[in-house]
Amino acid sequence: MQSQALLDQFARWQGEMLGLLEQLVNIDSGTGHAAGIEAILDILEPRLKELGFTTRRFPSPVGPHLVADGSREPRVLLMGHIDTVFPVGTAARRPFRVEGHRAYGPGVMDMKAGIVSMVYVIRALAAQGLHQHVRVIINADEEISSPHSRALVAEYAPGCRAAFVFEPARSIQEVTTLRKGVGDVTIAVKGRAAHAGAAPQDGLSAVQELARITLALHELTDLERGISVNVGVVSGGTARNVVPEHAHARVDLRFATKADGEALMQRIREICAPSRPGYEIEVTGGMTRPPLERRAEIEALFAQVQAAGRELGLELAQASSGGVSDANLIADAGVPVIDSIGPVGGKAHSDDEYLEIDSIVPRAALAALAISRLLAHEAKAAAS
Ligand SMILES: [Zn+2]
Numbered sequence: 191m192q193s194q195a196l197l198d199q200f201a202r203w204q205g206e207m208l209g210l211l212e213q214l215v216n217i218d219s220g221t222g223h224a225a226g227i228e229a230i231l232d233i234l235e236p237r238l239k240e241l242g243f244t245t246r247r248f249p250s251p252v253g254p255h256l257v258a259d260g261s262r263e264p265r266v267l268l269m270g271h272i273d274t275v276f277p278v279g280t281a282a283r284r285p286f287r288v289e290g291h292r293a294y295g296p297g298v299m300d301m302k303a304g305i306v307s308m309v310y311v312i313r314a315l316a317a318q319g320l321h322q323h324v325r326v327i328i329n330a331d332e333e334i335s336s337p338h339s340r341a342l343v344a345e346y347a348p349g350c351r352a353a354f355v356f357e358p359a360r361s362i363q364e365v366t367t368l369r370k371g372v373g374d375v376t377i378a379v380k381g382r383a384a385h386a387g388a389a390p391q392d393g394l395s396a397v398q399e400l401a402r403i404t405l406a407l408h409e410l411t412d413l414e415r416g417i418s419v420n421v422g423v424v425s426g427g428t429a430r431n432v433v434p435e436h437a438h439a440r441v442d443l444r445f446a447t448k449a450d451g452e453a454l455m456q457r458i459r460e461i462c463a464p465s466r467p468g469y470e471i472e473v474t475g476g477m478t479r480p481p482l483e484r485r486a487e488i489e490a491l492f493a494q495v496q497a498a499g500r501e502l503g504l505e506l507a508q509a510s511s512g513g514v515s516d517a518n519l520i521a522d523a524g525v526p527v528i529d530s531i532g533p534v535g536g537k538a539h540s541d542d543e544y545l546e547i548d549s550i551v552p553r554a555a556l557a558a559l560a561i562s563r564l565l566a567h568e569a570k571a572a573a574s
Contacts, residue, residue, distance in 0.1 A: 193501040196555040199314055204551055207306050208293070211545075214272075214302040215286040215295035219330075221273040227253030227330045230272045237309055238326065241316045250338035256328040257346055264325035265568045266561055267346070267353035267525065268312070269516055270305045270532075271332030275539050284541065292544040299535025299545040304356030307532050307554045314558040320565040323572075325350060332516055335372075335478060340519050347523040352491050352564055354557060355517045356532040360509065362549050365495060366530035367488050368510035369518050370416060371451045371481030373443030377403060377462060379426070380470040383435035393433025394468045397426040400437035403471075406461045407441060410454060416446030417454065443477075444512055448522075451477045479514045480522035487526040495528055498560035502552060531557045 200207075213233060219226035231254060235245050238258045247254040252273070274280075274297035286295035293303075305328070315321040327346060329339035336343070347353060359365060379400045384393030410419045419441065426437025441458075445451040455476055462471045482488075492508055499506040509530065517529035534549035 193555065193559055196314060196558050197502065197551060199317075200310065200551040200554045200558075203310055207310055207550060207554075208288075208547070210309070211293065211298070211303055211306045212286040214305065215298050216281045218276065218278045218281045219272055219274055219297065220276050220278065220280070221331055221333045222252045223278055224253035226278070227272060231256055231328070234305070234309065234328065238312070241312060241321060243326070248342060250330065252334075252338060253330040255330055255339045255342055256326070257342065258326040260322040260324045262322040262572075264349060265323035265351050266564055267325045267327065267350040267520065268308050268356065268561075269327045269329070269343075269353060269520065270301055270308050270356040271329050271516065272302070272305060273330045273333050274300070274302075275333050288547065291547050293547055294544050296543070299358040299533070299543055300538040301357050301532060303535065303545045303550065304358055304532030307550065307557065308356045311554055311558045311561065314554075315562055315565065318562060320562050320569070323565055323568050329516065335514070336516055336519060343516060343519040344523050347520050347525045350525050351568065353517075353520045353525045353527040354531045354561065355515055355520065355527060355529040356557070357515050357517070357530045358532045358535045358538070358545075359530040359553065360534065360536070362534050362552060363504055364507050364509040364530065365492070365528050366511055366517070367482070367492050367508040367528065368446065368484045369482040369514050369529065370444045370446055370512050371448065371477055371518065372479040372514050373441075373445070373451060373455065373475070373477045375441040375443065375455075375458060375473060375475040377439045377441065378472040378474075379403070379437045381435055381437075382433070382468060384433040386431045386433050390433060394466065395433050396437035396469070397434045399465060399469050399471070400424060400426060400439055402465060403461055404439065407458065410457055415450065416444070417450055418444045419454070446481055447483050448477075448480055451481065479518045482518045482521045482527065482529065484508070484510075485526075488521070488528070491526040491528055494563060495531075495556070495560040498563060499556055501559060502555055504552065504556060
């Protein structure tokens with residue numbers, strides 16, 4: 191595919207793309223609102239079928255996810271989520287609107303514009319007969335860390351040579367190749383209750399022990415290395431004059447590599463060894479999201495996307511993020527992934543969320559060009 195032809199094609203489609211975006215934004219699809227999720231799939235699924243995709247819906251407690259496959263062995267995975275963080279009624283209260291160069295509405299950039307981009311990128315690939323090796327996963331629970339769809343990613347990502355997540359970008363010249371991993375740890379300390387005035391020597395303060403642990407955990411933060419530890423919630427004790435028997439903490443962990451995440455968990459368990467006999471300390475939880483590590487395969491994939499970008503006059507840089515996305519899960523499944531290939535916007539998860547309309551065409555062209563090069567390579571490999 192030629193870069194100028196793609197830019198022209200998406201420019202012709204832009205009006206239609208905004209029309210589809212308006213339709214999607216005006217359907218509430220906050221995570222768990224299954225009726226909204228289904229209504230959105232009812233719009234997207236026929237479009238994929240029309241292009242020759244076989245589609246399957248996978249029911250879940252928060253609404254169905256969709257997996258769609260071209261007619262041949264899947265080689266490139268495209269992924270996006272259709273859930274938002276906004277409650278039912280938001281779309282009615284502040285529906286899709288365009289003001290100047292920006293579009294507004296719930297989920298407009300995170301990530302309904304990315305979903306629209308994905309659909310039209312597939313259409314552009316199909317126009318060249320390049321879509322047969324494409325697999326699509328659309329999930330409905332990304333905003334709550336994909337508890338129901340992560341098994342789908344683990345099952346349907348492997349085998350693909352590359353993956354693209356259509357999350358929004360912060361700048362037209364960026365894609366994301368590093369996202370930190372996340373851990374969620376709960377610490378429960380049991381000491382021994384006693385009267386704080388009459389018999390303090392009989393007590394063993396769970397709060398005191400948790401305070402020691404809290405200070406030690408915060409010492410593990412190493413920002414240069416991409417590690418942060420935050421004891422976000424603490425509770426404990428029952429009354430002012432009672433030596434507290436119980437104390438609890440909820441801890442958030444961020445780390446740039448899986449090895450660092452594992453080492454961090456090991457250190458936490460060591461720190462949580464009782465400082466005195468009589469304490470019982472339970473550590474539960476662990477890594478909930480593996481990091482998207484900037485490994486060599488991802489660097490290589492980025493170089494290909496960067497080359498496509500140059501043909502379109504974009505000098506792409508690799509962005510990193512402390513936030514997670516489904517790209518973390520795809521990377522953990524062993525598939526090189528480029529994230530934030532969608533259009534540009536800002537203020538996600540807020541009433542001021544916006545999409546830069548002028549980014550729709552160049553970003554869709556970027557995705558289509560990069561993916562078409564990979565697929566053309568696959569088609570050649572399959573033929574030889
Ligand atoms: Zn998102």
